[in-house]
Amino acid sequence: MDAGGGRSAVVLDTTAFHPVDTAWPDQPADRGVLRAGATSVEVVDAVVAATQGDGLLLGPDVPVRTGTEGWTFVVAHLVDGTPFAVGDEVSVEVDAEHRAALSAGHTACHLASLALDAALADAWSKPVPTDALGAPAFDSLAIQSSRIVPDGSRDVYRIGKSLRRKGFDPGALDDPAAVAARADALLAEWIATEAPVRVEAPGETLAARRSWVCALPGAEARIPCGGTHVSSLRELRSATVALAVESVEGGLELVMTTTAVRA
Ligand SMILES: [Zn+2]
Known part of the structure; x- marks a missing residue:
């Protein structure tokens, strides 16, 4: 056509x-x-x-x-x-190398979102929906855009009035390096488990609702996802995040840059 x-x-x-x-x-x-x-x-x-x-x-x-x-x-x-x-x-x-780099970046992106949620778990004063591991779901409540890049990802979050009303204290991001360090510690712990990763699909069609599934310590994480992934955390040597916070109209913008290193 x-x-x-x-x-x-x-x-x-x-x-x-x-x-x-x-x-x-x-x-x-x-x-x-x-x-x-x-x-x-x-x-x-x-x-x-x-x-x-x-x-x-x-x-x-x-x-x-x-x-x-x-x-x-x-x-x-x-x-x-x-x-x-x-x-x-x-x-x-x-192109297998490009695909492998995107798959590593995408798995690292999911892990980083869960690690960020956990690192910010104490910032909430009210009950909110939780993520796949039971932490308040900062990622899904605040996400604006998510882009997978070879061996990494870039996620943009918005902390505005509606998130504050849900009970999120923006003061939790006063020291982004400390939040990133907590997330990095979890990422290292999870990657060390070498847990298998799979994509579950109810069918073969493009429209089938797929899920990323990874057995992390404490719980099997399951996230709706249409992307590609590594088949085991053994394929990652490390994943780390960098957090940058900026004031924008009505609140804060948080950019999380995730970097994966393949084993
Ligand atoms: Zn995904």
């Missing part, structure tokens, strides 16, 4: 390619190539595409969340030109 800008969107019956999701674009698309016979083309982007039966909408043009009933979701591999014809047998080759 013509994707505009001299590009076409290639849709296959099945693919190993991880696309970027439109509604929650945390993990970027895989890199790699598509091959058919002697033709080999680089995939310049991979997005979620959706159809209700007639016509395919791409990426930001999809008006519904991935998984919405009545829609079919597929991966659109964007390539320059029109290298393939309908019916061609195409093989997919994913």
Whole structure:
């Protein structure tokens, strides 16, 4: 299908390619190539595409969340030109090193969110929803954006009036280095367990609601997630966070930069 800008969107019956999701674009698309016979083309982007039966909408043009009933979701591999014809047998080759770096970054991101919640557990004066390990869910209550990068992630949190009303004391972030040190200690403890990590999916389709599952000390952590991950914490040597707090209108912005080192 013509994707505009001299590009076409290639849709296959099945693919190993991880696309970027439109509604929650945390993990970027895989890199790699598509091959058919002697033709080999680089995939310049991979997005979620959706159809209700007639016509395919791409990426930001999809008006519904991935998984919405009545829609079919597929991966659109964007390539320059029109290298393939309908019916061609195409093989997919994913850049394994790039994927491994994103998977390490994504697992570290989940661990860091849980470690941050735990490190800020004493900052709450009222009961609030809890995270997968039972700590007040700072991450899910305050998150603005989350971006996975190779071997790391960048999460942005907003501490405004609504979080304060829920009982969060912004004074808990007066010493971000101390909070980061508490989170880092937990991350080191968890990674030392070499716990297995798995992605549970109720089905094979792109729309299936997947969960990241990791047996951490004390509880099995389970987080809804459509990304890719390492298969064991043994694949990580370390994960550490850096926290930066800035005053913004109406409150504070906290940026957590997570760095993973693969074993
Ligand atoms: Zn995730």
